[in-house]
Amino acid sequence: MKQIRIFLLCTMYYVLCTSSIHAQQVGLSITPPVTQILLAPNKKFIQTFSILNQGESGNFVASLHKVMPVGLDGHAEVDPKPLDLSSISIIPRLENADIELGKPFALEQAKALQLVVSLEGSSIADTEDTYLALVVQAESPEHSNTTITTPGISALLFVTLSGDNSIPVKLDVKDFEFPAFIDSGQTLQIKPVLENNSNIMIRPEGSLHILSPQGKEVYQTTIYNNLILGNSKRIIQGRNDTGSPSNIVWDPKLSSFGPHTLKLIIETTGKTKILEVERVLWILPIRILISLLLAIIISLLLIILKKRFHKQSPDINS
Amino acid sequence: MRLLFVTLSLLFFLFPYALCAQAETMESNSFRIRMGNFNITSGLKSSTSYSLTDTVGQTAAGLFTSSGYALLAGFQYMYTLYNFSFVVSTPLISLGTLIPNTFASGSNTLTVSAPGQGYSVTAYEINRLTSGSNYIDDTTCDSGPCTESTAQVWTNTNSLGFGYNMAGNDIPATFANNTYFRPFPDLSLGDSPATVMSSTSAGQNRVATVTYKANIGGAQAAGNYVTQIIYIATPVY
Numbered sequence: 001m002k003q004i005r006i007f008l009l010c011t012m013y014y015v016l017c018t019s020s021i022h023a024q025q026v027g028l029s030i031t032p033p034v035t036q037i038l039l040a041p042n043k044k045f046i047q048t049f050s051i052l053n054q055g056e057s058g059n060f061v062a063s064l065h066k067v068m069p070v071g072l073d074g075h076a077e078v079d080p081k082p083l084d085l086s087s088i089s090i091i092p093r094l095e096n097a098d099i100e101l102g103k104p105f106a107l108e109q110a111k112a113l114q115l116v117v118s119l120e121g122s123s124i125a126d127t128e129d130t131y132l133a134l135v136v137q138a139e140s141p142e143h144s145n146t147t148i149t150t151p152g153i154s155a156l157l158f159v160t161l162s163g164d165n166s167i168p169v170k171l172d173v174k175d176f177e178f179p180a181f182i183d184s185g186q187t188l189q190i191k192p193v194l195e196n197n198s199n200i201m202i203r204p205e206g207s208l209h210i211l212s213p214q215g216k217e218v219y220q221t222t223i224y225n226n227l228i229l230g231n232s233k234r235i236i237q238g239r240n241d242t243g244s245p246s247n248i249v250w251d252p253k254l255s256s257f258g259p260h261t262l263k264l265i266i267e268t269t270g271k272t273k274i275l276e277v278e279r280v281l282w283i284l285p286i287r288i289l290i291s292l293l294l295a296i297i298i299s300l301l302l303i304i305l306k307k308r309f310h311k312q313s314p315d316i317n318s
Numbered sequence: 319m320r321l322l323f324v325t326l327s328l329l330f331f332l333f334p335y336a337l338c339a340q341a342e343t344m345e346s347n348s349f350r351i352r353m354g355n356f357n358i359t360s361g362l363k364s365s366t367s368y369s370l371t372d373t374v375g376q377t378a379a380g381l382f383t384s385s386g387y388a389l390l391a392g393f394q395y396m397y398t399l400y401n402f403s404f405v406v407s408t409p410l411i412s413l414g415t416l417i418p419n420t421f422a423s424g425s426n427t428l429t430v431s432a433p434g435q436g437y438s439v440t441a442y443e444i445n446r447l448t449s450g451s452n453y454i455d456d457t458t459c460d461s462g463p464c465t466e467s468t469a470q471v472w473t474n475t476n477s478l479g480f481g482y483n484m485a486g487n488d489i490p491a492t493f494a495n496n497t498y499f500r501p502f503p504d505l506s507l508g509d510s511p512a513t514v515m516s517s518t519s520a521g522q523n524r525v526a527t528v529t530y531k532a533n534i535g536g537a538q539a540a541g542n543y544v545t546q547i548i549y550i551a552t553p554v555y
Contacts, residue, residue: 027405033434033553054405067552073518074554075438080505135550138409140444144544147413147447147530149426151406152550226435227555245435 026138026151027054034156036201036227039090039121041163046095047119049155051136052112059104059139062115064092067131067156069232072193076229078133078154088130089161091120104139117157124163129200129230132157158229160200170197171204171266173277174233181282184256188281190248192236192264199230204274206266208238208248213258219250225269236264256283400522402437404551405429411530416543418536419475425529427486428515428549436518436554440511441547443502447480447532449541454534456501457481466512469498478533480545486526488517499531502547511550518554 029052037045053060066079066088082102085091095116099105107113117134137152160167176192196202203225210219221238224245228234240246252260264277358375408426416422430437447454457479462470464481469492472481481499484490490513492498503509515526532543 024409025405025407026409027403027429029401029403029431031401033402033432034555050401052401052403054403074435075513075516076552076555077438077440077511078550078552080442080511080548080550133552137548137550140546140548144546145542147411147424147544147547149406149409149411149528149547149549151404151409151428152548153402153404154550154552155402156553156555158555229555 025055026058028052028060028136028151028153029054030134030136030153030155032155034227035158036203037119037157037159039119039159039161041121041123041161044118044120045159047117047157049115049117049134050112051107051115051153053107053109055109057106057108059106060136061102061104061139062094062099062134062136063102065133065135065154067133067154069131069229072233072235074226074234076131076133076156078135083132088132089122089124089128090130090159091122092132093118093120119157119159121159121161124161126164127160127162127166127168127200130159130161131229132159158201158227167200167202168198169202169268169274171195171202171228171274172197173236173264173266173275176262176264176277176279178262178279178281181284182252183286184252184254184283185285185287186252188250188252190250190262193233194228194236194266195233196228196230201227201229203227203269204266205269205271206264206274208236209263209265210250211261211263212256213260218252218256218260221248223266252283254288255285257285258283400431400433402433402551402553403429403431404439404549406549411547413530413532416532416534416538418534418538421475421531421533423529423531425527428526428528430488430515430524430551431522432517432524432551432553433520434553436520437516437551438513438554439515439549439551441502441514441549442505442509442511444546444548445506446504447543447545449539449543452539452541452543454532454538454543455479456504457499457531457533458501459499464498464500466501466503466509467492469493469500471497472499472531473497475533478535480530480532482531483529484514484526485529487521487524488515489526490514490516496529505548514549 031050035047039045064083066083067076068079070077094101095118099115115134133154133156135152135154138150140150141148172195174193174195182188190208194204205225206223208221208223209217212218224237224239226234226237226245236248237245238248259280259282262279262281266274268274406426406428411424411426413422413424428439430439446456455478457472457477458464459470459472459481460474460477462468464470464472479501481501483496483499484493485496492500503512515524517524
């Protein structure tokens with residue numbers, strides 16, 4: 001009995017005191033992920049980023065890098081090279097008293113930290129954009145005996161520095177062409193591309209309307225106000241029922257017939273119309289027509305066969 | 319005269335006790351709370367069938383629009399259900415002792431959670447697998463050849479080099495199956511980073527497995543060959 005008690009006590013001790021084994025992992029979260037700023041010369045803007053260590057305790061490094069838009073879906077590529085401060089018109093600083101850009105800082109597991117970034121506009125006469133990413137990554141070891149993978153997470157900082165209080169707007173609509181006609185039973189994917197030909201980013205809004213040959217509106221969607229960086233393009237998306245962006249898809253009625261007008265209106269946030277584009281698309285109930293034609297052909301064949309059968313039957317009787 | 323004296327006396331005694339108007343500014347010598355707010359209740363409430371975030375009692379919250387602007391005021395407009403996060407499991411990759419014309423591999427996983435409209439993860443290596451002045455070239459696969467953007471089949475043990483394969487969520491379509499590999503872009507040679515995960519939708523815990531593979535020939539000098547692979551997760555804007 002005494003031995004059993006000792007055994008149980010020892011078992012409880014090992015269960016309670018043994019440290020649990022964690023698979024090693026390195027990770028971070030950051031918020032907010034995207035910040036868009038309109039800045040005046042000689043003015044300063046401050047943005048606080050909250051980072052949370054979602055892996056093991058360790059050292060991390062914060063740095064600023066240039067960012068370039070890629071593709072048509074709002075993706076951005078971070079330049080691996082360190083930021084050349086002489087190439088931009090804003091002066092970025094990390095305002096934390098105990099953390100410097102490019103120097104490691106410690107962050108324990110499951111702990112959060114605020115990085116305070118300030119951006120000061122230089123004196124410029126015109127308007128220009130700067131696209132940056134605050135990258136926080138695990139510290140790279142100076143010497144390692146094994147291959148190491150280093151994760152980093154970035155938050156995007158997009159700045160328009162306007163010296164003359166003007167934001168140039170040069171938008172163009174591409175890929176808004178359609179075939180001569182489509183079948184009324186066919187789903188129409190509408191993916192126009194908005195091309196920003198100025199070097200200043202813009203967040204346009206608008207709407208897409210589809211009108212029947214009689215002028216009645218048969219489809220309407222609001223354009224989602226995606227950000228389009230300077231000298232880049234982005235696919236125009238609509239809004240779904242929850243207000244989130246979604247691809248524009250239209251299912252015409254099977255009985256639709258005739259020239260339908262697609263009207264795309266692009267506006268500023270303040271509802272000033274920037275451009276309006278119209279296209280005409282013929283909708284033909286091709287499936288219904290083919291079905292009708294087949295039905296007629298089959299009916300005619302049946303009638304012909306029936307007549308032949310009746311002709312042969314009197315011959316037999318006689 | 320007596321009435322005037324009484325009135326002035328009352329004003330003299332009451333004035334110091336007049337209530338001062340105080341603004342909500344929470345600060346000290348070492349901190350200042352920006353956008354401070356006293357609420358009735360706020361935060362995350364949940365049950366088995368719902369999850370709710372709220373801020374009750376915030377002043378002037380809501381959507382305000384006029385000609386030329388739209389203002390979204392309030393905590394709930396900047397609150398995201400989950401943060402943008404990126405985690406790498408097992409950052410140290412050991413390929414073990416390399417035997418000529420025998421594949422050696424190791425793997426880890428990349429996990430991304432992205433609210434908003436998606437994300438991308440790019441990757442590059444600092445340099446080739448290096449030991450002193452010796453190095454193992456990046457793979458060109460069996461035939462093709464494979465490049466930093468296009469994966470090809472790499473199963474022939476006579477094909478040497480170092481490369482990676484991906485499997486799981488949001489990976490490039492070029493990784494048709496687990497025999498398709500491609501080399502990492504080499505920062506020391508000026509290569510641009512390659513996209514290894516990407517999505518245009520919000521999503522939580524999107525996981526991809528990276529398999530690293532190396533193969534050497536008999537003439538490879540002995541040594542401890544290492545490199546550093548850097549992954550950067552970037553949100554869609």
